[in-house]
Amino acid sequence: MMTVLGPVAPTELGYVDAHEHLFLRSPALPTDEFWDGEKSTAEAASVRASGIGTIIDLTPVGLGRRPVALAKLSAEAGLHVVAATGYHRVAHYPAWHWAREVSEDVLLDILLTDLTAGMDDRDWAGPRPVPSTVRAGIIKLGASYQRITGDEHRWFRAGAEAARRVGVPVAVHCETGTAPHEILDTLARLGVAEYRVLLGHMDRNADPELHRELASRGAYLVYDTVGRIKYGPDARILDLIESLAAAGLAGQLCLGTDVGRRSMLRAYGGGPGMDVLGREFLPRLERRLGHELVDLVMRDAPAALFSGRP
Numbered sequence: 265m266m267t268v269l270g271p272v273a274p275t276e277l278g279y280v281d282a283h284e285h286l287f288l289r290s291p292a293l294p295t296d297e298f299w300d301g302e303k304s305t306a307e308a309a310s311v312r313a314s315g316i317g318t319i320i321d322l323t324p325v326g327l328g329r330r331p332v333a334l335a336k337l338s339a340e341a342g343l344h345v346v347a348a349t350g351y352h353r354v355a356h357y358p359a360w361h362w363a364r365e366v367s368e369d370v371l372l373d374i375l376l377t378d379l380t381a382g383m384d385d386r387d388w389a390g391p392r393p394v395p396s397t398v399r400a401g402i403i404k405l406g407a408s409y410q411r412i413t414g415d416e417h418r419w420f421r422a423g424a425e426a427a428r429r430v431g432v433p434v435a436v437h438c439e440t441g442t443a444p445h446e447i448l449d450t451l452a453r454l455g456v457a458e459y460r461v462l463l464g465h466m467d468r469n470a471d472p473e474l475h476r477e478l479a480s481r482g483a484y485l486v487y488d489t490v491g492r493i494k495y496g497p498d499a500r501i502l503d504l505i506e507s508l509a510a511a512g513l514a515g516q517l518c519l520g521t522d523v524g525r526r527s528m529l530r531a532y533g534g535g536p537g538m539d540v541l542g543r544e545f546l547p548r549l550e551r552r553l554g555h556e557l558v559d560l561v562m563r564d565a566p567a568a569l570f571s572g573r574p
C-alpha cells in the first residue's frame with residue numbers, strides 16, 4: 265500500500281485514524297478552511313503523541329490537497345499519512361466546476377495519475393499541473409443524502425475503475441450515514457467488492473442493526489464523529505462499538521474524528537483537536553471493552569482493509 269512517503273506494509277501502520285483532513289478548502293465550508301503547513305503539522309504531531317501511527321487523509325480532488333506539504337508533514341510529525349484521490353459529493357463542487365464537465369476518461373485519468381505517478385501540487389485547480397511524486401493510496405467518493413446523484417454516478421464509475429486497476433480501497437462519504445446498501449451495491453456492480461469499501465459517517469446514523477448488516481456484507485465502517493459532541497455524546501459511539509463487538513463484527517470497524525474544520529483544530533484555537541481520538545476516546549474504549557478490542561479496531565481492521573484480502 266502507498267503512503268505519501270512511499271510504500272509500506274499494511275501491518276506497519278500501527279494504530280490508524282481512518283478519517284481526517286490535513287488540508288481542506290471547500291465552497292461548502294466557507295471560512296472554515298485550513299491550509300497552513302505548520303499548523304497542520306502541529307495537529308498531526310499531537311495525533312502521533314496520542315499513540316496513533318497513521319492518518320488516512322480523505323480530502324479528494326479539488327478540495328485543497330497539498331501533496332508536497334503532506335509528505336513534509338508526515339516526515340516532521342513522524343507518522344504515516346495515506347492521501348486520497350477521488351471526487352466528493354456534489355455539494356462540494358460548484359455548478360461550473362470542471363469535474364462536472366469533463367469526460368469520464370479524463371476523470372479516470374486524473375485518478376490514475378494521482379495513484380500511480382503523483383498528485384498535482386495545485387490539486388488540479390488550473391490548466392498547468394505542478395507534478396509531484398507524492399502518490400495517493402485510497403479513493404474517496406461521496407454520495408448525497410439518501411441517494412447517489414447524477415454527477416456522483418459518473419465519479420463512482422471513474423473511482424471504481426481506478427480502484428480496480430490499481431488495487432486500492434474506496435472510502436465513501438455517506439451523508440448522515442444514509443444509502444450505504446445502495447453504495448455497496450453500486451460499487452459491487454462496478455467491480456469493487458464490499459471488503460474493499462470503507463463507509464464513512466455511519467455513526468451519524470446510529471442504527472446498530474443496519475451496522476451489523478453492512479459489516480456482515482463484508483464492508484468496513486468508520487465511526488468518525490469521535491469528539492464532535494454536537495452530533496451526540498461519545499458514549500453513543502461506545503454503545504455502537506459494543507453492539508458490533510457483541511455480534512463478533514468489530515473487525516469490520518475503524519475509527520476517526522473527521523475534524524475537517526478550522527474551528528475544530530487546536531492549532532487554530534479551536535477544539536476538540538485532531539488528537540481527541542487517542543487522547544480521550546481510546547482510553548474510554550479500553551476501559552469499556554478492553555485492550556484487545558482497541559487493537560482490533562485501531563490496528564487490525566484498517567490493516568485488513570488495505571491488505572485487499574476478504
Ligand SMILES: [Zn+2]
Nearest residue numbers: 284322522524
Ligand atoms: Zn471528512
